[in-house]
Amino acid sequence: MKRIKFLHCADMHLDAPFTSLGADTGKASERRRDLRQTFGKIMDIAKTEKADLVLISGDLYEHNYTGKSTIAYINDKFREIPHAHIFIIPGNHDPYVANSFYRNYAWSSNVHILCGDNPEVVLHDLKTCVYGIGFKDFRQEAAQIRDIKLSQKDYINILLLHGTVDMDFRQDNHLYNPVGSSELAGLGMDYIALGHFHGRSDDIGGHGLIYNPGSPEPLGFDETGEHGVYIGSISKDGDGHRCLDMSFRCTGKRYYANMDVNISGCDTEEKVEDRIRAAVEGNRCGHGEKDGLFHVTLKGYAKPGLKIDTRQLTSCFKDRVFFMKIKDNTAPDLDFDAIKREPGLRGLFARKIFQRMEKTEDQHQRELLLKSLYYGIEALDSGKVEIE
Structure with a gap:
């Protein structure tokens, strides 16, 4: 019986500008500090839970605003959990462009950036294979899921995807990597770690394997309610029978409320x-x-x-x-x-x-x-x- 434990998060948006809070109040810079603290809290959870994998499904940071010091902070946190494999896919806010930190930074040895020429990593010791569909630009209107082929069918297989699932594809607003849940379910994955939308969505499409945690820290007045990450485990026996266990952990430091x-x-x-x-x-x-x-x-x-x-x-x-x-x-x-x-x-x-x-x-x-x-x-x- 193969079993792994993972933490799944997405849409951290470190260094977001928070322009709606005003430039002269100091609140925007304080909210950026909140994001860093929440990210640190997530890494502490991964350490406490002894997660084998940390799955980050896009938009970890803001490409147009983030500096090298923030990337160094992120990488330091990754180094603090050397036992965990960190898997990241670039999103539409932190795409894998020419000047991306994903390309041009010396990441910790336990970090895997899934994009471009590196869409798959096999972990033989965990009998696990992790695939990723990341953004190569700030907008990507067609998901490249047809390029995903299972190389180790008897292993635990996980896919990271940043995009829109089961949306009305005739309306092109906010459609990034559009794909249907049935098409995703047909890939043969044991878990699909989704990112992009900031609201939590459990078991998308009812297939028992597609989850979107939403943003760990709320970012605006359209993001009310609880925010956090998933802690999950996958076990798989020799006959290919899979058991997925999921729980949600709240991480948000602040909260937004709209009141009449x-x-x-x-x-x-x-x-x-x-x-x-x-x-x-x-x-x-x-x-x-x-x-x-x-x-x-x-x-x-x-x-x-x-x-x-x-x-x-x-x-x-x-x-x-x-x-x-x-x-x-x-x-x-x-x-x-x-x-x-x-x-x-x-x-x-x-x-x-x-x-x-x-x-x-x-x-x-x-x-x-x-x-x-x-x-x-x-x-x-x-x-x-x-x-x-």
Whole structure:
């Protein structure tokens, strides 16, 4: 009975710019340090778990931003687990181009870069063969899986792939190395270590062998929820019967949360602040508030006289959370029944809008009409409209 243990991660994106956090706050550089710490944590897990293999399925670092010191840091971490074979495939953010560090750096002896002329490594002592489909450029629209042929069918066979699986191939947005799960399953692999999409996907296609761990550290507000790596083991007997055991280990240091906060009924900024604070406390995702990055959208109806200053509100949370961005999508609390009865232009405008709303069943159209009603009343009352 052959058995190996592995750690599978992907999409680390070391040295990502984090431009959305602003250049003058220091938060972007702190998030880059977070990525390094999370990577170090992953290597510690590999050491503690005594993993035979570490599988890194693309986008380990950012080619356009990463310097040699980061590569040295990565390599030092690899040297700390000499018992483990490190397998890396280049992704679309760290492709195997002419000036790639994958080509031009003296990696530790336990590191294998699978790309170009080196798509396969046989480990006879572990009776394991590892294959890789890496990126040779920043975009690769056709997966080269037909070039993969099993050289050791009686060994444990693993494939690393960075790309899109089971997507609508007629839509070319975000399609990198597009391939179907059934086609992958037909290769005869015992495990397929996927990367590229930052959300975790277990057992893609239901074939019992394709897994995508997502990004170990969340990178943006579209990456909420848990983030981590897989710890897995594969055993295979002499008849070729395979047993795959998988578990997920959370590694994310920070977390992102998108929150809608209804401030209807609030007549002071202090009460708005209290609503936001309560929402933050309810969205900690098992972390501390200081680890959270929050995108808050204020909704509902603002009482007359309440002026919402998003910058001032944000400053109230600067020592409470890691990062917060507040967007004001509230509308003034207006009595439209009373306005429709007015004899002047405001009343006529309101009646016309409500007549059009009654004639349409399209919810999106109704929302646009309601928004235009608020803007129209604001323009009539103040002579101007402020639109974010």
